Amino acid sequence: MIRAAVLAEIDAILVIERACFGAEAWSENLVAAAIEGERNTVLIDDLDAYAAMAVAGQVADLERIAVMPSRRRQGVARQLLDALCAAALAQGATRMLLEVSADNDAALAFYEAYGFSAISRRTGYYRGGVDAIVMQLELEEAR
């Protein structure tokens, strides 16, 4: 079941972070700041998938979405994103932005399937010089 994450779940979130992002995993402090932030939304699903977003004005930034390998391709990320889009709309956002590594084929396929469009590229943005693709989704009621 998808619900708002609480501080007591930081350890579970760190397990997801490390399994899904390796060396790029968020630290405990970053996860705690996201859970506590007024403009942030952190959702967790059964302790093995989670997503984080920050809203500023009309723009929602999708900061994290991660599903443990054993639960992938079951629509979990899609459900988390549906819930984040609803939360973003409720906070007054009209669009969602994200950055994804140009070599992350699964995430690119997921975002494209969901309806995001690539709007620009940040050359050498990630460690190792990999480009970031910036993607955008116009938010609509009742996706």
Ligand SMILES: CC(C)(COP(=O)(O)OP(=O)(O)OC[C@H]1O[C@@H](n2cnc3c(N)ncnc32)[C@H](O)[C@@H]1OP(=O)(O)O)[C@@H](O)C(=O)NCCC(=O)NCCS
């Ligand atoms: C990207 C990620 C979040 C997708 O999670 P998921 O729960 O497996 O995604 P869903 O099951 O909701 O997929 C929805 C649709 O996205 C597309 N999709 C998802 N993963 C895909 C893949 N590996 N290859 C191709 N298409 C994919 C498909 O169209 C899929 O629908 P289908 O299964 O009916 O074909 C997951 O692979 C993950 O956690 N990756 C590691 C962390 C990461 O890279 N996060 C994004 C950082 S920007």
